[in-house]
Amino acid sequence: MLIETEATPNPATLKFLPGRTVMEAGTRDFATPEEAAASPLAEALFDLGDVTGVFFGRDFVSVTAAPGVEWLDLKPDVLAVLLDHFSANMPLFRPGSAAGITVPPEGAEFADNPEDADIVAQIRELIDTRVRPAVANDGGDIVYRGFDQGKVYLQMQGACSGCPSSTATLKQGIEQLLKYYVPEVTEVRAV
Numbered sequence: 054m055l056i057e058t059e060a061t062p063n064p065a066t067l068k069f070l071p072g073r074t075v076m077e078a079g080t081r082d083f084a085t086p087e088e089a090a091a092s093p094l095a096e097a098l099f100d101l102g103d104v105t106g107v108f109f110g111r112d113f114v115s116v117t118a119a120p121g122v123e124w125l126d127l128k129p130d131v132l133a134v135l136l137d138h139f140s141a142n143m144p145l146f147r148p149g150s151a152a153g154i155t156v157p158p159e160g161a162e163f164a165d166n167p168e169d170a171d172i173v174a175q176i177r178e179l180i181d182t183r184v185r186p187a188v189a190n191d192g193g194d195i196v197y198r199g200f201d202q203g204k205v206y207l208q209m210q211g212a213c214s215g216c217p218s219s220t221a222t223l224k225q226g227i228e229q230l231l232k233y234y235v236p237e238v239t240e241v242r243a244v
Contacts, residue, residue, distance in 0.1 A: 056069055062191050063193075066192055069114045081108070083095045083106065084214070092147065116131050117214075179234055180195065192212035204240045204241070
């Protein structure tokens, strides 16, 4: 089995492509070892000690290294964990866990005004069709969290979380796109 790697815009994160589907639907972000307890693979990656984030996409796994850790040293260990997991066809999640349930951090979800339903539908459509596929190519994801008085709130995950270029992506890319197609959008903010 060959696992390809790709650099991401975030120098602390590498994208690993096992050549097979990782997640059938959706994505899953693990920001702590405690969150990783739902997945044997994520837990094994955190157990390496130098990993601070794991993200599962449709056909990739993004891994974020701790500050000061060199990928030259960590990459062989990550590849070994991934190779063992996928070669043995191990389950991605533990049975009986809440693996399919994503609970956003408290305060990170905004209640959309029902009067803005058409605007929100347009925003979600653009994010799902234009933004998320592009961001997945970089090893991450962006999740809609709300729309309030012209402001769109998005959560960055995987390689996008903590990426030095994420602010530029958010402001020059996503904000411009949404403003162009949805004039009611005045600003885009990360939560």
